[in-house]
Amino acid sequence: MPARFISFEGIDGSGKTTQAALLAAAMRDAGRDVVLTREPGGSPGAESIRRLLVEGKTDRWSPETEILLFTAARRDHLERTIAPALAAGRDVVCDRFADSTRVYQGAVRADLREMVDALHARTIGREPDLTILIDTDVDVARRREGARRSSEDRFERFGPAFQDALRKGFLELAASRPDRFHVIDGSRPEQEVAADVARAALA
Numbered sequence: 001m002p003a004r005f006i007s008f009e010g011i012d013g014s015g016k017t018t019q020a021a022l023l024a025a026a027m028r029d030a031g032r033d034v035v036l037t038r039e040p041g042g043s044p045g046a047e048s049i050r051r052l053l054v055e056g057k058t059d060r061w062s063p064e065t066e067i068l069l070f071t072a073a074r075r076d077h078l079e080r081t082i083a084p085a086l087a088a089g090r091d092v093v094c095d096r097f098a099d100s101t102r103v104y105q106g107a108v109r110a111d112l113r114e115m116v117d118a119l120h121a122r123t124i125g126r127e128p129d130l131t132i133l134i135d136t137d138v139d140v141a142r143r144r145e146g147a148r149r150s151s152e153d154r155f156e157r158f159g160p161a162f163q164d165a166l167r168k169g170f171l172e173l174a175a176s177r178p179d180r181f182h183v184i185d186g187s188r189p190e191q192e193v194a195a196d197v198a199r200a201a202l203a
């Protein structure tokens with residue numbers, strides 16, 4: 001099997017980070033060479049940009065500046081981590097990719113979606129082979145997030161109505177790209193979700 005690029009998407013607290021790690025472990029058990037990475041981040045430069053994005057006040061950046069920062073981080077991550085790994089025959093499992101920008105910055109402010117898509121086409125120009133959307137009830141996700149306090153809460157502070165809009169945005173995006181997306185119910189126990197993820201990714 002050629003090297004595969006698999007992304008995980010979902011709202012804050014959806015469980016996608018845990019599921020990405022479990023899938024990477026299952027793929028390694030199956031003998032694959034896997035790079036587990038994340039966005040924003042995944043390379044030294046992109047991790048520096050991450051700190052600018054996820055810490056501080058919610059109004060720290062305008063939506064337009066935010067799109068530029070997420071895309072700059074993604075370009076660095078692609079150049080330094082993702083593309084070299086795939087070229088070397090390694091699989092890449094990525095916790096969030098461009099669909100997060102489409103939904104967090106684009107679906108919620110529909111007028112910005114064109115900017116998101118144009119920048120993506122010009123500077124990134126590639127999609128994962130498979131995208132697993134961990135679709136989790138907003139209340140379940142909020143309880144999970146509550147148990148995990150960190151300084152990286154700039155986006156979570158936008159509140160439940162925002163998370164609800166994000167969930168809908170992800171589901172709409174998945175429905176528009178059925179060739180690439182696989183939607184999995186993330187409100188269930190971790191191991192049940194992991195079994196479905198493994199079936200989707202290792203089939």
Ligand code: TMP
Pocket residue numbers: 012038039040054070095096097098099100101102104105155156
């Ligand atoms: P994380 O909690 O999954 O590490 O992501 C950090 C936050 O950044 C999360 O609230 C989602 C947000 N985000 C965007 O708004 N746009 C993006 O393009 C990405 C990758 C993340």
